[in-house]
Amino acid sequence: MSFSPHPPSNGLIGHRGLAALAPENTLSSFLLAAKYGLEWIEFDLRLTQDNNLVIFHDETLNRTTNHQGKLAQCTTAKVKSLDAGSWFSPEFKNEPIPFFTEILPKLLNLNIYLNIELKLSSKPTIIEQNTLAQIFLKTLKTHWPKQKPWQLISCAHWPLLMDLRAHIADLPLGFLSNNCNASIIRHLKTIPNAAFHCYFKALTEPMIAHLKVQQIPFLAYTVNNLDIANSLLKSGAFAIFSDFPLK
Numbered sequence: 403m404s405f406s407p408h409p410p411s412n413g414l415i416g417h418r419g420l421a422a423l424a425p426e427n428t429l430s431s432f433l434l435a436a437k438y439g440l441e442w443i444e445f446d447l448r449l450t451q452d453n454n455l456v457i458f459h460d461e462t463l464n465r466t467t468n469h470q471g472k473l474a475q476c477t478t479a480k481v482k483s484l485d486a487g488s489w490f491s492p493e494f495k496n497e498p499i500p501f502f503t504e505i506l507p508k509l510l511n512l513n514i515y516l517n518i519e520l521k522l523s524s525k526p527t528i529i530e531q532n533t534l535a536q537i538f539l540k541t542l543k544t545h546w547p548k549q550k551p552w553q554l555i556s557c558a559h560w561p562l563l564m565d566l567r568a569h570i571a572d573l574p575l576g577f578l579s580n581n582c583n584a585s586i587i588r589h590l591k592t593i594p595n596a597a598f599h600c601y602f603k604a605l606t607e608p609m610i611a612h613l614k615v616q617q618i619p620f621l622a623y624t625v626n627n628l629d630i631a632n633s634l635l636k637s638g639a640f641a642i643f644s645d646f647p648l649k
C-alpha cells in the first residue's frame with residue numbers, strides 16, 4: 403500500500419500546533435492552528451506515571467511548566483494541576499497539559515489532519531516501549547471514531563511502530579530520525595504505508611535523490627525559514643514541520 407495520507411496543500415505542518423504563537427502542544431496552540439487555516443498539526447504523546455497519555459514534548463517538565471522533574475514520575479492529579487502556558491506568555495497562564503482522550507474529540511472537530519508522535523524516554527526499556535504501544539493501541543480502539551480514517555503516527559523507535567502496525571494493518575507510519583542513511587532507507591523500503599520524518603539538515607541532495615528513487619515519502623523537521631521549506635518542498639518533500647507554518 404502506498405502512503406495513504408494526503409499532503410497539506412501549502413506543504414506545511416504546524417509543529418506542536420502553532421508553536422510560534424501559542425504554548426506548544428496545548429489546546430490554545432491547536433485552536434490557533436485551526437484558526438489560521440492549517441491543514442495539519444503535529445503533537446507529541448507521553449505517558450504519566452499512572453499511564454495516562456498526555457500531549458507533551460520534553461522528558462522533563464522544567465522548560466514548559468511551573469514544575470520540575472520528569473513527566474513520567476508525575477501522577478495524573480499532579481499533571482492536571484500544572485501551568486503549561488505561563489512560560490510562553492502571561493496571556494496563557496494556567497493553560498493545562500492536554501490529556502489525549504479528553505482533547506481528542508475537540509481535535510477531531512477541528513477537521514485538521516493529525517500527526518501523533520509517540521515519545522519514549524532517552525533510554526527506553528522494552529517494558530516502557532510495550533506499555534506505550536499497548537496503551538496507545540487500546541486508546542485508539544476505544545476512542546477513535548470507527549468511520550474516521552487513521553492518521554499519521556510517528557516515532558523514533560522502529561519496534562514500537564512495528565508493534566502498532568502488527569495490530570492495525572493500515573495505520574500510516576512515520577519513522578523519525580535525526581540522521582539519514584542508506585540503511586534507514588533500505589529498511590523503510592520494506593514497510594508499506596510508511597514515511598521518513600527527518601531532521602532537515604540531514605536531508606542532503608544525495609539523500610533526497612536516494613529517497614526519491616526508492617519512492618519513500620519524506621517529511622522534514624523543524625524548518626522555520628520559508629526559503630528552506632520551499633526548497634525542500636520543491637525537492638519532493640511530502641511536508642515540512644514548522645513552528646510558523648504560514649506562507
Ligand code: G3P
Pocket residue numbers: 417444446459519556578599623624643
Ligand atoms: O515530528 C517532527 C518533530 O516534532 C520531531 O522533533 O523533537 O520536535 O518532537 P521534536
Ligand code: MG
Pocket residue numbers: 444445446519
Ligand atoms: Mg514532535
